[in-house]
Amino acid sequence: MAQRIADHDWSGSPLGPPETWPLSLRTLLNLMLSSRFPMFAAWGPDLVFLYNDAYAPMLGEKEPRALGRRFADVWDDIWNDILPLVESALAGRATWMENLPITMRRNGYPEATYWTFSYSAAHDDAGNIAGMFCACQETTASVESERMLRQREETLAEALEAREVLLEEKDVLLAEVNHRVKNSLQLVVSALSLQSRRIEDPATKAAFAQAITRVRAITSVHERLYRSGDPLVVDMKSYLEGLADDLVVTPEVRTRMQVAVEPVTMRTERAIPLAIIVNELVTNSLKYAYPADRPGPIVLSLRRVDDEMLELTVADQGVGMLAKEETGGGLGTKLVATMASQLGATVERRAANDGFRVSLTFPRIET
Secondary structure, three states: OHHHHOOOOOOOOOOOHHOOOOOHHHHHHHHHHHOOOOEEEEEOOOOOEEEOOOHHHHHHHOOOOOEEEEEEEEOOOHHHHHHHHHHHHHHOOOEEEEEEEEEEOOOOOOEEEEEEEEEEOOOOOOOOEEEEEEEEEOHHHHHHHHHHHHHHHHHHHHHHHHHHHHHHHHHHHHHHHHHHHHHHHHHHHHHHHEEEEHHOOOHHHHHHHHHHHHHHHHHHHHHHHHOOOOOOOEEHHHHHHHHHHHOOOOHHHHOOOOOOOOOOOEHHHHHHHHHHHHHHHHHHHHHHHHOOOOOOEEEEEEEEEEEEEEEEEEOOOOOOOOHHHHOOOOOOHHHHHOOOHHHHHHHHEEEEOEEEEEEEEOOOOOO
């Protein structure tokens, strides 16, 4: 740009040849031309336009014809917008504008642009205001980026709000599903109970009673899911305590039922097979562990083995074997094995003279 100013034909310009320019203008030009920040000056009564290399790209198609022309002619498309700022600077009042929106035609079409700049007075050698100086920066890209970011944030906020609504609706729907499943299972229990009243064969009647307890174990899971804050997750401590309480039939037996469950949550698909297992093992202990004249405790526990595994245990101090259900092929044994496989559990059974113990170790997959 320094070379272009030197080579420019100034014969028809009010400024005259560069060697006649006042020291103040040449000093201002030296400052501008040595800077990499966009700058321009408008000098003399006609505000002749001078600028540096950093400012040239901002002119678009107006470059290189802008050099030496009147400021008002260079930016004729926005002159009415910036004239009050120019007049303020020429009156000695510097201006500062940040991200000022200006629609300009510099590439053959109207462009929405943004600028941060300062207009200030430029003085001649006598100290009089002879023109104006501007340091400026186009901020269109950053303003548009910020605008897009805000739009994306608003869109994200709307999406998150919609997601929360959907999650709430999902929870309501799942709660309703659990409620309907519970009611349907209760109908099954009622039908089985009615049917069992007509049965006289003790073995068949006992089988019906066992089936009812199994269905009730599943029903209670859905009942708790319906009433909980999360329709997908079961609080195993309160659930197993409630299940054990439901299984005992007399106050005397209830006093002997010992439940020790650590705070653990499980998803529905894992809580149900565990509930069926507990139902089978506790029911067998209640039925077979103790003769009528020899009462004793029944212990139900669920604990963390480590960060990855859980252990469920049902133990008693009874006769040492859970009768035919544990002799190698009863329905209860097969049901426990099937449910254990769903949990990925290993089953350990220990029978001794002082009782019987069944332990299941399985992965701790909570929520």
